[in-house]
Amino acid sequence: MSTATDEILEKLKSLTLLEASELVKQIEEAFGVSAAAPVGGMMMMGGPAAAAAEPDEVQTEFSVILEEVPADKKIAILKEVRAITGLGLKEAKDLVEAAPKAVKEAIAKEAAEELKKQLEAVGAKIAIK
Template identity: 30%
Template sequence: MIEKLAEQLVNLTVKQVNELTVFLKNKYGIEPSNSFLEGKPVDSLEEKKISEKEEKNIFNIVLKSSGNSKLSVVKLVKEITGKGLKESKDLVDTIPVIIKKSVEKKEAENLKNQFENIGAEIELK
């Protein structure tokens, strides 16, 4: 009996599937789930991880700590932002602070490495 039902379901046309969906919804309150992706069940946590990976191509660079070499960090902030020396120092003095917004992943990682090489702590958000 189950095999026959499965065979009938597999052989339904798109129109018949739509009609079955409406019937099940109206008669029994059953609505289709969107938890299937390309015929494979997808865990909602896994779906969330996939979407987070896809979304994170743009980052804000946040200075968390200037470390031991504050002057070097100020100079690097000045170079990156194009601000003056005083403005760059003021930024570094207001930690945590966003140094640069909307930076592509490759550039963000490069800048993070530059800051970490001089002892600063950076977070990519």
């Protein structure tokens, strides 16, 4: 280290907390920087790769989406949708014909997987989102 940096370091060691706080404010103003810790922490340092590594919020609610209804399987799918949703014949028919459409929303993952199996067993194309 140079003697200039050694002298600065020694002076910094002798500052009180109040003086150090004032020094930080002056440095921020003089150089247009912030001494605040970044909100994302590692995101600032690692860029997109670090952002992808951080865990996202864990999804707890899922929707079962009826993506596609083959014409030859429509009646079987309609019956299954009625059994799952409790809808009347007309409402269930409207739902099936409006595909892609949510059959059930905001349910647990296990329940969503079970409904997907039931609907796929009768020929529907299902997505869980």
